[in-house]
Amino acid sequence: MDDILLETRNLQRFFGGLHAVKDVSLKVPRGTIQAVIGPNGAGKTTLFNLIAGTLPPHDGQVLFRGRPITAWKPHAIAELGIARTFQTTRLFPHMTVLENVMVGRHPRTRCGFLAGMLNLPRTWREDREIQSSALAILRDLGLEGLADQTASNLPFGKQRLVEFARALATEPTLLLLDEPAAGLNIYETRELASLILRIRQRGITCLVVEHDMSLVMDISDDVAVLDGGQKIAQGPPRAIQSNPEVIRIYLGDNHA
Amino acid sequence: MTPLRRYLPVLTAVLVVVLLQVALSAAGATYYLTQLTMSAYYALVVIGLCLLMGYAGQVSLGHAGFFAIGGYTSAVLTTCNLSAFGQTSWITSCRWLGMLAERRDLYGASILSFAPWAGFLAAMCLAGIIAFLIGLPILRLKGHYLAMATLGFGLIIYRIVLAAPIFGQADGISNVPPFPLPFGLEVNGRPAFREQNYYLAWALVMAAMVLAVNLVHSRVGRALRSIHQGEEVAHSLGINTYRYKLATFVASSLFAAAGGVFLTHYNGSIGPSEVTVMKSVRYVAIVAVGGMANLWGAMLMAILLNFLSLRGVMGTYDDAVFGAILIVIMLAAPDGLLRLPRWRRPMHFLSRRPHG
Numbered sequence: 001m002d003d004i005l006l007e008t009r010n011l012q013r014f015f016g017g018l019h020a021v022k023d024v025s026l027k028v029p030r031g032t033i034q035a036v037i038g039p040n041g042a043g044k045t046t047l048f049n050l051i052a053g054t055l056p057p058h059d060g061q062v063l064f065r066g067r068p069i070t071a072w073k074p075h076a077i078a079e080l081g082i083a084r085t086f087q088t089t090r091l092f093p094h095m096t097v098l099e100n101v102m103v104g105r106h107p108r109t110r111c112g113f114l115a116g117m118l119n120l121p122r123t124w125r126e127d128r129e130i131q132s133s134a135l136a137i138l139r140d141l142g143l144e145g146l147a148d149q150t151a152s153n154l155p156f157g158k159q160r161l162v163e164f165a166r167a168l169a170t171e172p173t174l175l176l177l178d179e180p181a182a183g184l185n186i187y188e189t190r191e192l193a194s195l196i197l198r199i200r201q202r203g204i205t206c207l208v209v210e211h212d213m214s215l216v217m218d219i220s221d222d223v224a225v226l227d228g229g230q231k232i233a234q235g236p237p238r239a240i241q242s243n244p245e246v247i248r249i250y251l252g253d254n255h256a
Numbered sequence: 257m258t259p260l261r262r263y264l265p266v267l268t269a270v271l272v273v274v275l276l277q278v279a280l281s282a283a284g285a286t287y288y289l290t291q292l293t294m295s296a297y298y299a300l301v302v303i304g305l306c307l308l309m310g311y312a313g314q315v316s317l318g319h320a321g322f323f324a325i326g327g328y329t330s331a332v333l334t335t336c337n338l339s340a341f342g343q344t345s346w347i348t349s350c351r352w353l354g355m356l357a358e359r360r361d362l363y364g365a366s367i368l369s370f371a372p373w374a375g376f377l378a379a380m381c382l383a384g385i386i387a388f389l390i391g392l393p394i395l396r397l398k399g400h401y402l403a404m405a406t407l408g409f410g411l412i413i414y415r416i417v418l419a420a421p422i423f424g425q426a427d428g429i430s431n432v433p434p435f436p437l438p439f440g441l442e443v444n445g446r447p448a449f450r451e452q453n454y455y456l457a458w459a460l461v462m463a464a465m466v467l468a469v470n471l472v473h474s475r476v477g478r479a480l481r482s483i484h485q486g487e488e489v490a491h492s493l494g495i496n497t498y499r500y501k502l503a504t505f506v507a508s509s510l511f512a513a514a515g516g517v518f519l520t521h522y523n524g525s526i527g528p529s530e531v532t533v534m535k536s537v538r539y540v541a542i543v544a545v546g547g548m549a550n551l552w553g554a555m556l557m558a559i560l561l562n563f564l565s566l567r568g569v570m571g572t573y574d575d576a577v578f579g580a581i582l583i584v585i586m587l588a589a590p591d592g593l594l595r596l597p598r599w600r601r602p603m604h605f606l607s608r609r610p611h612g
Contacts, residue, residue, distance in 0.1 A: 094485055105475075106478075113471070116471045167493075
């Protein structure tokens with residue numbers, strides 16, 4: 001089916017004796033915001049790593065646009081159009097904000113080792129393009145004033161936005177966001193929500209792992225709930241909110 | 257970065273090089289030029305290692321090995337005697353390609369061996385191939401493990417050089433002929449060629465610096481720095497980290513091999529002292545003193561420290577001094593001597609910003 005952008009089929013992953021991801025199947029339609037929630041240790045981040053190629057699954061399949069990409073290397077997956085952010089924001093600390101975003105242009109540009117050493121005309125022409133498109137992305141996110149700042153000097157909330165900008169620079173069709181609201185205050189979270197919606201409007205599908213319930217309920221089209229590595233529920237946010245199984249794992253048995 | 261900004265240090269360096277020569281000639285102390293020339297060839301190794309360690313963040317304790325592969329390959333090929341093979345067809349075809357050179361030894365006997373340019377090409381190819389084959393498995397390692405693997409490689413090369421008769425064992429190889437170049441130039445250590453060789457060596461260093469500086473400021477250079485600062489993140493952004501590490505390893509070993517070839521022809525000899533682990537440690541120490549990700553700092557320190565060492569300032573404590581330098585730098589100034597506060601402003605001007 002063409003309108004399913006990403007599909008996982010019966011993914012399995014163990015860490016020693018721990019069954020971290022248990023038989024997870026998920027379909028993400030194109031142009032939607034799919035949330036994955038669950039308590040700590042539910043296997044959300046592992047699921048992410050299996051999709052992004054950071055970890056290979058022990059069994060099961062990942063399909064992107066109907067093509068199997070199971071256990072592809074992360075750089076190949078990025079070239080295909082899947083970008084990710086990390087749970088703890090990880091910018092390149094000694095680079096400027098602009099350079100961080102310029103690195104994000106890597107999979108969409110070509111000049112190699114020798115061209116770089118010889119500084120051929122096409123090298124600096126391409127480099128100028130890289131710089132202007134990176135600046136355009138920063139401007140779009142309202143970060144152009146920070147372009148020349150060293151990344152590690154930025155406040156936490158800004159670092160997260162720069163990480164978004166860097167991921168967007170790879171021109172993804174699917175954006176994997178690993179707990180984007182972690183560590184942000186209410187205002188920053190609200191800003192983030194509108195940013196994610198804006199990204200979706202441009203046709204970029206988002207898969208969001210999140211703890212912040214209000215954010216999930218506000219923006220997502222569909223919510224999958226993981227517990228103990230298994231998918232225990234899936235549906236629109238409203239239905240998930242009233243699902244007794246979900247309430248049980250989040251609030252304990254006597255609330256169900 | 258504007259071209260002017262990028263190449264201004266190159267112009268400054270050229271000016272300093274010329275002024276130094278003029279001053280030394282005026283003072284009648286041209287013998288200093290010999291050590292400066294030799295230091296320049298060592299600087300080639302350091303520039304390559306700086307790309308690998310400072311930018312791509314991969315340590316190598318085996319670069320003396322690549323220097324030796326370059327030097328010894330060229331030495332063997334340009335001193336071997338092919339006269340016995342006389343008129344065989346491959347000799348004839350090599351002669352037709354201009355790859356052979358004939359000369360007379362001390363006793364007037366004719367020696368037929370490979371021309372230095374053929375030796376140079378062979379040395380570069382061999383060093384590149386060996387770096388590729390060695391790098392293929394060991395660049396999957398990280399940190400201390402990579403350091404140990406490269407250390408092992410350096411040790412193996414050292415033992416081979418010391419054991420194989422073809423490499424002259426403990427004596428090394430002497431009587432390596434000069435390296436003739438176009439326009440009547442020649443890599444030759446005799447006093448008559450002193451000024452010429454000083455400029456030749458420095459032209460090579462400046463060329464290497466331009467290549468390295470270009471690379472650092474290119475898309476690939478950014479990718480290398482990103483690997484250094486967060487390999488997993490770089491990988492997730494579409495950078496084939498393993499391939500870039502391998503390419504940088506090969507490139508930096510080619511820099512080292514080129515230094516080895518030219519210094520061998522300049523000195524007219526090469527011996528196992530060039531291959532010891534302490535030589536590799538020395539290169540690492542120099543890159544560290546220079547500030548790791550600081551090409552100009554590394555080059556400056558390569559010239560300064562090698563010059564002092566070649567002048568014998570450190571006496572028999574040579575190796576101990578470089579070991580001590582490494583320890584002190586790691587403890588007191590991990591960003592290099594030139595990033596200590598008082599130097600920050602001038603170095604900032606040269607390298608624009610600290611790329612870690």
